[in-house]
Amino acid sequence: MRFIDTNVFIYAVLKPKTSLPDAVLRKKTAAKNIFLRVNTGEPVTTTTVHLSEVANVLEDAAGISFAADLLSAILLKPTINVEPVSADDYRESIRLAQKSAVSINDALAVIIMERQGIDEIYTFDRHFKQVKVRIVQE
Numbered sequence: 514m515r516f517i518d519t520n521v522f523i524y525a526v527l528k529p530k531t532s533l534p535d536a537v538l539r540k541k542t543a544a545k546n547i548f549l550r551v552n553t554g555e556p557v558t559t560t561t562v563h564l565s566e567v568a569n570v571l572e573d574a575a576g577i578s579f580a581a582d583l584l585s586a587i588l589l590k591p592t593i594n595v596e597p598v599s600a601d602d603y604r605e606s607i608r609l610a611q612k613s614a615v616s617i618n619d620a621l622a623v624i625i626m627e628r629q630g631i632d633e634i635y636t637f638d639r640h641f642k643q644v645k646v647r648i649v650q651e
Contacts, residue, residue: 516626517557517593518636519566519618521547526583527574540637547635551592557635558594560625562618596625615640 524537524544533541551557564584571580587593598621606621613620622634623644634641 514556514558514594514629514631516622516629516631516634516636517547517551517559517563518622518634518638519563519570520544520637521635522567522583522587523570524637527571544637551590554592556592556594558596558625558629558631560596560598560621562598562621564588564595566618596629598625609644613644615644620644 520540521544524541525548529537529541564587567587568580568584571583588595602621602624603617606617606624609615609620609623610617615623619638619640623641626632626634
């Protein structure tokens with residue numbers, strides 16, 4: 514099982530309003546392939562916090578209705594395990610973020626991954642290299 518980061522959902526579902534650079538198009542294609550594998554049975558884990566990040570971006574970019582529909586579908590998907598996050602989890606992620614120079618929510622992903630025995634993450638965020646997590650982008 515792998516952890517799935519916020520940016521994979523965003524790249525997979527947001528439709529651009531203008532033409533995109535090749536690097537972004539490659540990420541969108543990779544994200545869509547990851548999303549397709551999850552939709553057809555590959556199990557992944559994420560957290561309520563990471564889904565909240567997805568909701569925030571989608572509400573702003575595509576509207577509340579689109580965000581609500583997508584998050585509802587994600588929450589119903591049996592292949593997507595959504596882990597709750599406690600205040601203690603956040604305290605631990607703050608410490609890891611300060612120690613490793615990654616964002617607090619990236620550190621939170623690492624904390625949850627360690628708890629679940631997960632060592633690979635679907636993400637396009639290179640900061641995870643600083644916490645020695647194997648990044649998978651395809």
